[in-house]
Amino acid sequence: MIFDETHEQFRATVRDFMLREIEPNRDRWREAGMVDREAYAKAGAIGLLCTWAEARYGGAEIGDFRFEQVIIEENFQRGDSGFYIHLHSNLVAPYIAKLGSDEQKERFMPGIVSGDIILSIAMTEPSTGSDLAGIRTRAVEDGDHWVLNGAKTYISNGILSDLCIVAARTDPNDARHQTLFLVERGMEGFERGRRLTKMGLKSQDTAELFFNDCRVPKANILGEVGQGFKYLTRFLAQERLVASCAFIATAQAAFDLTLDFVKDRRAFGRAIGAFQNSRFKMAEMRAQLDMCQTYIDQCVVMHNSGALSPEDAAAAKLLSSEIEGRVIDECLQLHGGAGFMDEYRISRLFTDTRVDRIFGGTSEIMKEIIGRGLGLDERKMA
Structure with missing residues (x-):
C-alpha cells in the first residue's frame, strides 16, 4: 500500500477540513468568481500549506510528497476545484524555497506557510502557450532595479495573489535568457486586468496581468539572472x-x-x-x-x-x-x-x-x- 496509517490519519484531518471549510462555499465562490482569501489562512492555520517547508518558517518539514498528494486528492474530491491550494504549495512556493535568497525566504516564506501571502506564477502570454521560449515580456536593468514591461494572461490566482513570480526576457537577442522576478502586490506599474470569464473553474480567479515600466528591486530577483528558462523547465x-x-x-x-x-x-x-x-x-x-x-x-x-x-x-x-x-x-x-x-x-x-x-x-x-x-x-x- 502506498499510504500507511499516518497518511490515513492525516487524510481524515484534511477531509474534515474540506467538508467543513471548503465544500459549503462552492456555490458562493462560483458566483463570486473567486474563493475567499480566508480559505488559505484557514488551511495555513492547521498546517495544510507547504507541509514540506522548514520549521523556522512555520512548516512541518515533511519530506514525503504523499502528504501533499493527500491534500490534493481530498480538495479535488471533496473541496473545490477553484481552491488552488496545490498551485500555492506545490507549484509556486517551491521556487521561492529552492531558489530564493535567505533574505527572500525570511521575508516571504512565513506568510506563504500561514496563508497570509497568496501566490501565483506568470509565464503564459497572449501570444504564447506551452512555448516558454516565446515569452516577450522584457526586463531592462536600471540602477538598483529592473524595469519590467509586458503582459501575461490566463494567470491562476491572478486577482487574489499577493506575490507573483514573473518570467521575463533579459537579453533581447536570446529568447532563453530569462529571469524570474518576485512582483509584489502594489508595486508601481503592476496592474491586474479583468478577471477572465471561462467555460469552467468558475471559482478560480484567472486574470490578465500587465507590467508598464514596473520597477522591481534587484532584491526581488529569484535565483540568477538569465537562468529563468532553466528554472522553469526544472x-x-x-x-x-x-x-x-x-x-x-x-x-x-x-x-x-x-x-x-x-x-x-x-x-x-x-x-x-x-x-x-x-x-x-x-x-x-x-x-x-x-x-x-x-x-x-x-x-x-x-x-x-x-x-x-x-x-x-x-x-x-x-x-x-x-x-x-x-x-x-x-x-x-x-x-x-x-x-x-x-x-x-x-x-x-x-x-x-x-x-x-x-x-x-x-x-x-x-x-x-x-x-x-x-x-x-x-x-x-x-
Whole structure:
C-alpha cells in the first residue's frame, strides 16, 4: 500500500477540513468568481500549506510528497476545484524555497506557510502557450532595479495573489535568457486586468496581468539572472505530477457520483445500473482509474526518491488528463438529461476539467516529450 496509517490519519484531518471549510462555499465562490482569501489562512492555520517547508518558517518539514498528494486528492474530491491550494504549495512556493535568497525566504516564506501571502506564477502570454521560449515580456536593468514591461494572461490566482513570480526576457537577442522576478502586490506599474470569464473553474480567479515600466528591486530577483528558462523547465516534472494527482482525484469523484446515481435512478422499472451497458461502462472506468492511480502513486514514490523523470511526469499528465476526460464524459452520459443540468455536480466537473488536457503542457506537448525520450527527435535523426 502506498499510504500507511499516518497518511490515513492525516487524510481524515484534511477531509474534515474540506467538508467543513471548503465544500459549503462552492456555490458562493462560483458566483463570486473567486474563493475567499480566508480559505488559505484557514488551511495555513492547521498546517495544510507547504507541509514540506522548514520549521523556522512555520512548516512541518515533511519530506514525503504523499502528504501533499493527500491534500490534493481530498480538495479535488471533496473541496473545490477553484481552491488552488496545490498551485500555492506545490507549484509556486517551491521556487521561492529552492531558489530564493535567505533574505527572500525570511521575508516571504512565513506568510506563504500561514496563508497570509497568496501566490501565483506568470509565464503564459497572449501570444504564447506551452512555448516558454516565446515569452516577450522584457526586463531592462536600471540602477538598483529592473524595469519590467509586458503582459501575461490566463494567470491562476491572478486577482487574489499577493506575490507573483514573473518570467521575463533579459537579453533581447536570446529568447532563453530569462529571469524570474518576485512582483509584489502594489508595486508601481503592476496592474491586474479583468478577471477572465471561462467555460469552467468558475471559482478560480484567472486574470490578465500587465507590467508598464514596473520597477522591481534587484532584491526581488529569484535565483540568477538569465537562468529563468532553466528554472522553469526544472520544476515542470513536479508541476505535472501535482496536476496528475488532481486529475485522477477528480475522475474518481465523478465515478463515485455516478455509481450512486445509477444505483438510485430508475428507468423501465429498474435501476439504471442494472442494465448491462451501465455495468460494463462502470466496470471499464473502474479498471482505467485503478490502472492510472497505480501509475501516479508509483510516480509519487519515485518523486520522493528524486528519480521522477520528465518523461514519466509527462506520461502521468497525459494519461491522467485523457482518462479523466473519458471518464467524466461517460459519467455525464450515464446521468442522462440530469448530467446537462448545472445543479448536478457532474455537469460542473465536465466543464471544469476540459482545460486539463491543455494547461501545464497540452496532451500533444506531453507526447512530444515522451517521444523524444524514446530517441525519436527529428533534430537528432536528421
